[in-house]
Amino acid sequence: MTLSGMMTREELAQRINAFEKDNRKREWPLLALVIGGVILVACLTIRFTSVSPVIGTAGLLMMLAAVLVPGILLGAVNRKRIRKLGLHCPECDCILAGPVGRMAVTTCHCSQCGKRIVE
Numbered sequence: 001m002t003l004s005g006m007m008t009r010e011e012l013a014q015r016i017n018a019f020e021k022d023n024r025k026r027e028w029p030l031l032a033l034v035i036g037g038v039i040l041v042a043c044l045t046i047r048f049t050s051v052s053p054v055i056g057t058a059g060l061l062m063m064l065a066a067v068l069v070p071g072i073l074l075g076a077v078n079r080k081r082i083r084k085l086g087l088h089c090p091e092c093d094c095i096l097a098g099p100v101g102r103m104a105v106t107t108c109h110c111s112q113c114g115k116r117i118v119e
Helices: 009-048 053-085 099-107
Strands: none
Touching: 009 053, 009 099
């Protein structure tokens, strides 16, 4: 941080890199778990649907939950990490991760409100 309280380009780039590196470590195992769970539920649903149609409905609901719940939880965790790393515009609260953050590193301005956020 500089005397004005703004991050330097290097600090913002380091924070974005740390955020993305942590995401890669966290998301691949979660993706494998979700896909494995969906495949397992699909196989069990196909196997036991002939016994009762309710099992087919329950299987579809479980697959939907297996896809939605981890995504919602991951979104909440990412929002906390973005706040902790300071990857948001102080003016408009725009998230400065991913391509938007890279644009901020390049231009020194928030792509949403145009405020200077990097020295």
